[in-house]
Amino acid sequence: MSYNWILLAYVSVICTSSILFDQTTHPLVLVIIAAVYMLVHFAEKRIFLPTVFEMGLLVAFHWLSQMDWCLPLYLAQMGKHFYKIRNLNSASAVSVLYTLTYALVSFSYMPYSPYGIVAVLFSSVSCLIFAVLFYRYIHTIENHARQLKNEKKHLSTHDNLTGLYNYEECHRQLTQLVEAQAAIVLVLIDCKDLKSLNTTNGFHGVNRILQQAAQLLRIMFPEALIISRYGGDEFAIVLEANRPQKVMNTISQQLAYEFPKLTGIEINYGMAFYPNDGLSKDDLIFNAEQSLYDMKRESWLKREEHMLRSEKLRVVGELASGMAHEIRNPLTTIKGFLQLSRADNFNVRPWYDLIMDEITRMSMLTAEFLQFSKPHAMQFKVHSIQNCIQRVISLLDSEASRLGHSIRFDDHPEPVYILMDQDKILQLLLNLIKNALEAMPDQGLVHIRLLSKNNQATFEIADTGKGIPETELDKIFVPFYTTKDSGTGLGLSICHKIVQDHQGTMEVESVLDKGTKFIITIPTASPDHSPAAVVSNGMHVC
Incomplete structure (x- = not known):
């Protein structure tokens, strides 16, 4: 039930009681005043200065009814004011005004006796105390509601973690x-x-x-x-x-x-x-x-450049370390032989062949290292890969027969052309097939297959040797890593670099005691492809 309807019920009770108990001398006027008073409350949004009318009608209703029961009406009227008043001094003035008004109207009809005076004063003081408490209660609730509203607004507009705007x-x-x-x-x-x-x-x-x-x-x-x-x-x-x-x-x-x-x-x-x-x-x-x-x-590119520079320095360090290690061994041998020759009046004849073998080994090692690391230009022309394979087979046929091995080549039915540096591809094939021959301790077979599909030439070189352990497969392309007693560890690294220079890929598969297979894939070219391509430092320049 709304505020106005409760007020209507209370005014009706006071009006009826005043008439029944003969408290009023003008019943009809009392009813009219009560009706107008409630009408103003219901239509206060359409009336100019409704508070003034309500106050005047309340005083008239109280004076005509001559009943102390009107005290709650004064409190209700004050409560409406308190919702609009934000200043404590103004609220106190309104409370005093309503209290004095109630007291004066009550004294106008109440007989002057000690009890009557005390009763009016008690009611007036109670009204004033209630008004102060009510005002504080209202504004405590309003302040709490305002704080909750502000907090809700802050949470909806600010980030919880940093306190900044969201x-x-x-x-x-x-x-x-x-x-x-x-x-x-x-x-x-x-x-x-x-x-x-x-x-x-x-x-x-x-x-x-x-x-x-x-x-x-x-x-x-x-x-x-x-x-x-x-x-x-x-x-x-x-x-x-x-x-x-x-x-x-x-x-x-x-x-x-x-x-x-x-x-x-x-x-x-x-x-x-x-x-x-x-x-x-x-x-x-x-x-x-x-x-x-x-x-x-820009930041990412700088970081990548820094990482690339660091990687290059790391690789250079590893190469230098490996090179120093490989050269130190023959140097140590030569030094020992020279020390022995000094004790024998510098007669190096007994150790001459061994010293020359170590010097030859160092020369071969440095030559391969320079080939692996030194930038060089390569001339690219279109050649048939079949011709290269056949040429390498003819070069190694006698070596295979001497070792008791055989070489089989499964050719592609159509000519397969590749934009290549022919000398480098021949070197690649020679290295891989020689490795295959040396990897077979007993009589074995080197099987070469050539495939062409989707503009990619794939040639496989497989042996039936002892194979490579799985733990070592990731290391075979690392410079200076070798499992041979006399190897330099640069052969497969050079092969891998040649394949990369030809924009190709090189993979290896191996099974222990069954053999190893190298798979090289290089893009094909048409026979009339322009040969005017030069590679310098591994970069194509047209």
Whole structure:
């Protein structure tokens, strides 16, 4: 039941009781005043100064009814005022006014006796106390409701972790700034590699870093119009940009140097100025994101360049270490023989052949190393791979017969042409087939197959030797790694490099005691393909 209907019921009870108990001398006037009083309450939104009318009608109703029961009506009337009054002094004045009015009207009809006077005073003081308590109660509830509303608004517009504006609020305020045509700059910030810190610092550790970053942004940009957590590890800042160049220099100085130094976090950032880089919010965000992407790309390229340089230095170090190790062994042998010859009055004849073998080994090793590492130009022409295979077979046929092995070649029915450096492909085939012959201690077979499909030539060289253990398959292309007693460990590395220079791939399959198979795949070419291609340092130049 609403407030006005409760008030109507109470006024009706007072009016009826006053008439029944002969308290009023003007029953008809009392009924009319009661009706008008309730009418004003129901239609107060359409009446000018309804409070004044309600107060006057209440005083008239109280005076005509001559009943103390009207006290709750005064309290109800005060309560309506208290919902609109925010000042404590005003509320106190209204409370005193209603209390005095109630007391004066009550004294007008009550006989002057000690009891009557005390009863009116008691009712008046009670009215005043109740009014004060009621006012405090109302405003306590209202303050609590206001706090809840503000907290709800804060939670809906701010990020819980950092306390900055969230993504939606950032867009809303940015829209307002653009509509106001304010000269601003939007800065998007992305923290590099922050997600990877979850494994080292843990989830809570990364949260602390984000909180510190947010606090630092507040300190570094106190004049910012907006500071927002734009995403998981992204932030957005909006600043006034009346002098774009100065603002750009300040932002770059703070974000490129100060921020990483204070937080230990490398960042990428992008900027877009209104109205120079966009006349709408979406254009501004797009250009800022594009600027951020460009910086990310540049940072990524620098990182890749650094990693490539580090990898090159590592490879050079490994090659140098391997080369030093391989040369030190024959040098140690030669040194020993020379020391022995000194004891024999420098007669080196007994050790001459051994010394020459070690010197030959060093010469071969350095020659292969230079071939593997030295940049060189290669002349590419279109040749038939069948001719190359047949030529290598004819060169190694006598060697295979001497070792008791045989070579079988399964040719492709059609000619297969490859854009190649013929000398390098011959070297590749010679190395692989010689390795296959040496890998078979007993009588065996070297099986060569040539396939062509989808513009790719594939030739397989398989032996029936002892095979390669699975644990060593990943090492066979590493320079200086060998399982032979007299090998340099560069043969397969050179083969692998030749295949790469021809834009091909090289794979190996092996089963212990059954044999090993090398699979080389190189793009084919048409017989009339232009031969004017030169490779320098492994890069094609046309």
